[in-house]
Amino acid sequence: MTQRSLTVPGEVRVIPLVGLPELEAGDDLGVHLAAACDRAGGLEEGDVVVVAQKAVSKVEGRIVALEEIEPSARSIELAGDEGDARQMEVILRETAEVVRSRPPLVISETPHGFVCASAGVDASNAKGPGTVILLPLDPDASAARLRGRLAELTGISPGVVVSDSFGRAWRQGTTDVALGVAGIVALRDLRGTTDSRGYELRSTMIAVADEIAGAAELVMGKANGVPAAIVRGVDASGDGRAADIVMPRERDLFR
Amino acid sequence: MTQRSLTVPGEVRVIPLVGLPELEAGDDLGVHLAAACDRAGGLEEGDVVVVAQKAVSKVEGRIVALEEIEPSARSIELAGDEGDARQMEVILRETAEVVRSRPPLVISETPHGFVCASAGVDASNAKGPGTVILLPLDPDASAARLRGRLAELTGISPGVVVSDSFGRAWRQGTTDVALGVAGIVALRDLRGTTDSRGYELRSTMIAVADEIAGAAELVMGKANGVPAAIVRGVDASGDGRAADIVMPRERDLFR
Numbered sequence: 001m002t003q004r005s006l007t008v009p010g011e012v013r014v015i016p017l018v019g020l021p022e023l024e025a026g027d028d029l030g031v032h033l034a035a036a037c038d039r040a041g042g043l044e045e046g047d048v049v050v051v052a053q054k055a056v057s058k059v060e061g062r063i064v065a066l067e068e069i070e071p072s073a074r075s076i077e078l079a080g081d082e083g084d085a086r087q088m089e090v091i092l093r094e095t096a097e098v099v100r101s102r103p104p105l106v107i108s109e110t111p112h113g114f115v116c117a118s119a120g121v122d123a124s125n126a127k128g129p130g131t132v133i134l135l136p137l138d139p140d141a142s143a144a145r146l147r148g149r150l151a152e153l154t155g156i157s158p159g160v161v162v163s164d165s166f167g168r169a170w171r172q173g174t175t176d177v178a179l180g181v182a183g184i185v186a187l188r189d190l191r192g193t194t195d196s197r198g199y200e201l202r203s204t205m206i207a208v209a210d211e212i213a214g215a216a217e218l219v220m221g222k223a224n225g226v227p228a229a230i231v232r233g234v235d236a237s238g239d240g241r242a243a244d245i246v247m248p249r250e251r252d253l254f255r
Numbered sequence: 256m257t258q259r260s261l262t263v264p265g266e267v268r269v270i271p272l273v274g275l276p277e278l279e280a281g282d283d284l285g286v287h288l289a290a291a292c293d294r295a296g297g298l299e300e301g302d303v304v305v306v307a308q309k310a311v312s313k314v315e316g317r318i319v320a321l322e323e324i325e326p327s328a329r330s331i332e333l334a335g336d337e338g339d340a341r342q343m344e345v346i347l348r349e350t351a352e353v354v355r356s357r358p359p360l361v362i363s364e365t366p367h368g369f370v371c372a373s374a375g376v377d378a379s380n381a382k383g384p385g386t387v388i389l390l391p392l393d394p395d396a397s398a399a400r401l402r403g404r405l406a407e408l409t410g411i412s413p414g415v416v417v418s419d420s421f422g423r424a425w426r427q428g429t430t431d432v433a434l435g436v437a438g439i440v441a442l443r444d445l446r447g448t449t450d451s452r453g454y455e456l457r458s459t460m461i462a463v464a465d466e467i468a469g470a471a472e473l474v475m476g477k478a479n480g481v482p483a484a485i486v487r488g489v490d491a492s493g494d495g496r497a498a499d500i501v502m503p504r505e506r507d508l509f510r
Contacts (some may be wrong), residue, residue, distance in 0.1 A: 173463075
C-alpha cells in the first residue's frame with residue numbers, strides 16, 4: 001500500500017483509510033479502523049484518526065425506519081410539498097430549537113448545541129431506502145471510546161475526530177467539522193502569543209479540530225466510500241472536546 | 256529540505272513554504288513563492304499553492320496608517336470604550352453592510368460579499384504599530400495573477416488560493432477559508448452522483464477551496480511566520496472563483 005516518496009519537514013499528511021466493510025449496529029468500529037490503519041502503514045504517535053459521523057452512528061444503532069414514524073401537524077407544515085413529513089418528524093425530535101426554516105429546509109440547533117441543516121439527520125447512504133441516520137447521542141464520548149479501543153488494539157493512542165459536513169451561514173457548500181473530539185485540543189488559543197514581528201495576537205482562537213476534519217474530507221469524499229483518514233503531523237495533543245467549539249449562547253451574536 | 260519517507264496512494268500532503276522575506280508594497284510575491292516552492296522540492300502538476308491574505312495585501316499596498324484617519328461619530332460609537340475609533344473608521348470604509356455589532360466588535364459584509372469580523376481589517380503583523388491591513392480589492396484576480404506568475408517562473412500552473420481566518424456563526428474559533436481562487440474549483444458539486452451503496456447524493460456541494468485553505472492553516476499557523484503552503488494530491492482542477500462560494504443574498508437564510 002505504500003510507495004517511496006520524499007516528504008518535507010513540517011508537512012502534514014492526510015492518509016485515506018480504505019477497505020472498511022459496510023457497518024452494522026454493534027460492530028466494533030475500532031477493529032475495522034485499526035485494520036485499515038495497519039493497511040496504511042500503521043498508526044504513529046501524534047496521529048489523528050478522523051472518522052465520518054455516519055460510520056459512528058451506524059455502529060451505535062442511530063438509525064430510524066421512517067415507516068414507524070407518524071408525522072405531526074408541524075412536521076407536515078415544515079416539510080411542505082417537497083419534503084418528507086416523516087423525515088421532518090425525525091428531524092424535529094432531534095432538534096432543541098428550530099433556528100431557521102423554509103420548507104422543506106430546516107436549520108436546527110441540536111441538543112449538543114450544534115447548528116446545522118436537518119439536525120444532522122440524513123437519508124443518503126443509510127441502511128436502504130426509508131431509513132435515516134441520526135447524529136451520535138454524545139459524539140465526544142464516541143470519540144473517546146474509539147481512542148481507547150484503538151489504543152488497546154494498536155498500542156498507540158491517537159487523537160480521534162468524529163466529523164460531519166456542515167453548511168455555513170453566508171457561504172455556499174459544506175465543510176467537514178468536528179462533532180466529537182478526543183486526545184487533541186479542539187481550539188488552539190493563541191491569545192497572548194506574538195507573531196513573527198513580535199506583535200501580540202489578539203482574540204485568536206483557531207478551531208484546529210474543524211480544520212483537521214476539513215483536511216480529512218479532502219481524501220474521504222462523499223461518493224467514494226472512504227469513511228476515515230489519518231491526519232499526521234499536526235501537533236495538537238490535548239484534552240479537548242468538540243463541545244468546546246460550540247459558541248456559548250451568551251456570546252453568540254447569531255442566536 | 257526533504258527526507259526519505261513512504262507515502263500512501265491517495266494521500267494529500269500539506270507542505271509548508273518557508274523562508275519568505277518580510278514583504279513590502281510592490282514586491283514580486285510570485286518570485287518569493289516560486290523560490291520557496293523550489294526549496295520544498297518543487298511544484299508538481301495539480302498542486303495548489305495557498306497564500307495568506309496578509310502576504311497578498313502587503314505586496315498590493317493594502318495598508319493604512321491610522322494617524323491619517325479621522326473617525327466619524329458612528330466609528331466612535333461602534334468602537335465603544337475598548338476599541339480604536341480610527342481602526343473602526345477603516346473597518347466601516349471597507350464595509351458594505353454592518354451585519355451585527357457589539358462594541359468594539361463588528362461583523363461586516365464586505366464589498367466582495369464576504370461576511371467576517373472587522374471587514375477583514377487586521378492590525379496584527381502589519382507594518383509596525385499604528386497600521387492596519389485591508390483585504391485585497393479583488394482576491395480572485397490576485398490569485399489569478401499569482402497563478403500566471405508561478406507558471407512563468409516554474410513551468411507549472413498550480414491552483415492558487417488566497418486564504419484568511421474567518422470566524423463562523425454558532426461555532427468558536429476561526430478556520431481558514433478561501434478569499435481568492437484560481438485554477439481549481441471552489442465548490443465541488445456532487446448533486447446527482449451516487450454514494451457507495453448507489454443512493455443519489457442530494458444537495459451536496461463541498462466548499463473544497465475552503466477545506467484546502469483550512470488544511471493549509473495546519474502548517475501555516477499564525478505565530479510561526481509561514482505565510483504559504485502547497486496542498487498536493489487534491490484533484491480539484493477547474494476554473495472556480497472564491498466569489499462562487501458567496502451565498503447569493505436571495506438564497507441566504509441569515510441576511
